Amino acid sequence: MTDRPAWTADEALEQLYAAHWRGLVRLSVLLVRDQGVAEEVTQDAFVAVHARWSRLRDPDKALAYLRQTVVNRSRSALRHRAVVQRHAERRTTPLVEAGADQAALVGDRRAAVLDAMRELPQRQREVLALRYYLDLSEAEIADTLGISRGAVKSHASRGAATLRTLLEEEL
Numbered sequence: 548m549t550d551r552p553a554w555t556a557d558e559a560l561e562q563l564y565a566a567h568w569r570g571l572v573r574l575s576v577l578l579v580r581d582q583g584v585a586e587e588v589t590q591d592a593f594v595a596v597h598a599r600w601s602r603l604r605d606p607d608k609a610l611a612y613l614r615q616t617v618v619n620r621s622r623s624a625l626r627h628r629a630v631v632q633r634h635a636e637r638r639t640t641p642l643v644e645a646g647a648d649q650a651a652l653v654g655d656r657r658a659a660v661l662d663a664m665r666e667l668p669q670r671q672r673e674v675l676a677l678r679y680y681l682d683l684s685e686a687e688i689a690d691t692l693g694i695s696r697g698a699v700k701s702h703a704s705r706g707a708a709t710l711r712t713l714l715e716e717e718l
Contacts, residue, residue: 553606556597556600557597559609560593560596560597560600563593563596563610563613564593568589571589571613571614574614574617575589575617575620575621578618578621578625579621584624588617588624589617591620592613592616592617593613595616595620596609596616659714660714662717663710663714664676664710666709666713667706668706670692670702671702671703671705671706671709672706674703674706675702675703677692685700685703
C-alpha cells in the first residue's frame with residue numbers, strides 16, 4: 548500500500564491524460580494507421596476508464612487498464628473498417644468490373660425504373676417498394692400499410708404489370 552491518498556476519478560484521469568495521452572494515441576496510430584481514428588479511440592478509452600474508475604481493483608494499474616482499453620478499441624475500429632470496406636466493395640464491384648459503358652447503362656435503367664415507379668398509384672408504389680426494396684413479406688407489408696394480405700397481392704400484381712408495361716415502352 549502507498550501512503551498517498553486515493554485519487555478521485557477526475558484527478559486520476561487528469562494526471563494520466565497529461566502524462567500518457569500522446570503515447571496512447573501513438574499506440575493506437577500504429578494499430579489503426581489513422582491519426583483521427585486513433586485520437587477518437589484514445590479519448591473513448593479515457594471516458595470508459597473514467598466511468599469504471601470506482602470498479603478498478605487496483606487504481607495503480609489504471610495505466611495498464613487504459614492501454615488495454617486503447618488496444619481493444621483499436622481492434623474494434625479495425626473490424627468496423629473492414630466490414631465497411633467489404634460492404635462498399637460488394638456494392639461497387641459489379642459496376643467496376645462491367646466498365647464505364649455498363650455502369651452508364653445500369654444508371655439509365657435505374658432512372659427508368661424510378662420514373663416508372665413515380666407513375667404508379669401511391670398504394671401500388673408503396674407495396675412494390677416495401678416488397679422489392681425492403682424485401683418484406685406480404686404479411687409484413689399488410690401490417691405496415693394497414694391493409695389485408697389480399698390487397699397487398701392485388702396492388703403488387705397490378706403495380707408489377709403496369710411497371711412492366713411502362714418499362715417496355717421506355718427501354
